[in-house]
Amino acid sequence: MCPNHPEGAEPESSPPEAARARALALALRQATASVGGRGALLHRWDPGAGRLSLVAVDGVDAEAARAWRELREEQDAPPSRALRRGVPVQVAGDGLATGAAGTVAVPLTGPGGPVGALSVLLCAPDEPDDVQMSFLYAVAAWAAERLEWAAEKPPPPRELAPVHERAVRTVKLTATLAEAVTVQDVVRAFAQYVLSPFGADGLVVGAFENGRLTKVGEAGYPADYVKRFEGPLVSGMPMTDVLRTHRPQFIESPAQMYERYPAVVDKIMMGTSPKTAWAFLPLVASGRAVGISVLSYNQPRPFSEEDRAHLTTLSTMVGQALERARLYDLEHARAQELQSALLPRVLPRLPAAVAAARYLPTGRGEQVGGDWFDVIPLSADRVALVIGDVMGHGIAEAATMGRLRTAVCTLADLDMAPDELLGHLNDLVSDLGEDFYATCLYAVYDPVGRTCRYSLAGHPPPVFVHPDGTVQSPVVSPDPPLGAAFPPFAVHEVGLADGSLVVLCTDGLIESGAHDAEQGLAELMRVLAGAGVRPARFTGADQEADLRGVEELCDKVVTEMLPDRERTTDDAALLIVHTRAMPADDIASFGLPDDPRAAGRAREFVRDQLSRWGLDELTTTTELLVSELVGNVIRHAKGPMRLRLLRSRILTCEVYDGSLSAPRIRQAAYTDEGGRGLQLVAALSRRWGARYLSDAKCIWTEQDIPNGTRGRAGAAPPGPARRGPAGFAGPTDDSAGPPSAALGPGARRAS
Known part of the structure; x- marks a missing residue:
């Protein structure tokens, strides 16, 4: 919507007149919003003086509105032309110098004849569509009643009260649908603002896609009965005709239903349903049927031309809101599926x-x-x-x-x-x-x-x-x-x-x-x-x-x-x-000398500690792992060295040294005498890697603890191993490289 100008000043009013002025201002705001306009003006017709008088303004500067403060019937201004012709009039151009692209004016009529005109300044030269005009008519009818009361004429007969009530509810329905996000929001709005004004006792809203109807909401029906509205469409049913022609069907009694759709009476509409009158309304958006709504009544009911026109207009509004909500629901469901899959x-x-x-x-x-x-x-x-x-x-x-x-x-x-x-x-x-x-x-x-x-x-x-x-x-x-x-x-x-x-x-x-x-x-x-x-x-x-x-x-x-x-x-x-902190008796640490004796001392430490833990079955494998890790430190790194064993659901073996160089696994040739140490480490452990401290590093391996040799009752089973590949082919050897060099399988850094 294009920006509005400041609202014009309202005339001084007595308290009742002030209340009417506020109500008319609300109607003007709704009229402006319905067509995406700049502002709106409301004129009252004085037949004795033969002129239109400005009684309410919204979104138009007071100075600009002054030009239309008093309009004679014969003038060429849009409000006068709409009053003379008795039909809506759209005029291109900026008649009030507000920057508008045009004006649409709707005549206001009462039981005794014309009572005024409602004009909306447009942002674009395009004509309002049918839905916008239908809503504008509803606002105009409501405003006309207000002008009648303001003129101190007798209040409208009691039978006209529903017209006023429907106009108010139409305004509220439009505002609610504008805020509706999901399909259920749309269904609730329809049920709230349509069922009661039209005296309906039941409502079913179905979405139409791929030749099938799917119920998305209902009110006033037994839960098992509304299932009859779902499924593929077949000929000889009112829903089929409504969705095919995009035209509503109003059926006022069971006899009329039988006359038009004899095959439906026993299968769908009658039987366990107490309903005896129906309004089948197509929900259309972008020229295609996206669903259907069925209003039903417990007693036979005639539908006046006003009822039919009003319900048709409302169904068009609901159809557009339903399509928008279905697209949102689809996108929202896909986004939730994506998010659930990623968590x-x-x-x-x-x-x-x-x-x-x-x-x-x-x-x-x-x-x-x-x-x-x-x-x-x-x-x-x-x-x-x-x-x-x-x-x-x-x-x-x-x-x-x-x-x-x-x-x-x-x-x-x-x-x-x-x-x-x-x-x-x-x-x-x-x-x-x-x-x-x-x-x-x-x-x-x-x-x-x-x-x-x-x-x-x-x-x-x-x-x-x-x-x-x-x-x-x-x-x-x-x-x-x-x-x-x-x-x-x-x-x-x-x-x-x-x-x-x-x-x-x-x-x-x-x-x-x-x-x-x-x-x-x-x-x-x-x-x-x-x-x-x-x-x-x-x-x-x-x-x-x-x-x-x-x-x-x-x-x-x-x-x-x-x-x-x-x-x-x-x-x-x-x-x-x-x-959970690791118990002290599950941690064993041992300092190693910075010389070739370190490997032998490490093996002795491993044999002794695993025997204490009752893990003798892992002794041979752990000795091989420790020998390779300590040997690599002696050949390619520097001390001080330390060996640490951790016992939990797995056995972790760690060798610390004072170098930040990175171990690198390679594919040794058949004629090479060395270079297979880290391949052996990868083959014997479930996972291995390296992490780095500020001035040292740790090479670690993990081994599964065999069942029955855990050394402590109630051990939790090992979790899934996240291990690297068994070998890594590359042109490098086991020698130490710079800290930024590529790490071996499963290798990781830490502080």
């Missing part, structure tokens, strides 16, 4: 973390958003926790979310530190364009060090619930969102006791129209303060109980933070993780 279907069950999550789409009919979360297993039983939010709503944002989640999984698999990972993610979002931004929180929980290190990019901070019930959300200065940030990102660290909770969320959970993000975060901390934290077990039968507890806590948080989800305007994501 993790099941969170991994890990020794160090039991996690539950909730994704809550917006409840106000808007498109899907870009919220996501993930739990990613890292080496040494560490866990990466990530949550993010792509700004905006729609399929494009959901697709961007999928790209970012994939990128995070890839970068996390390289064991990057939180700040380094967000730096790479920031580059990715920046490359998407200036209109793409996202917030993100990436955290790494270490069950051995019992710490959580995280970085923020414009995202709400994490909340930590300690086993003693203390709730903590460290106050930090978050970096800007991804796409607007300039690395490096800050890294924050929190110590966590065994059994602590880590709670991550997006702003849709804590921010709303009722409170800001800071107040919402305080409310979230209050809710979490009342949640009991179960004692944690690193592995064992209590995993199921812990999972149930976290799931219940997720539900509690969602219920209390979003009590009225239907009114939410943003997506929300929630991730709650129950952390």
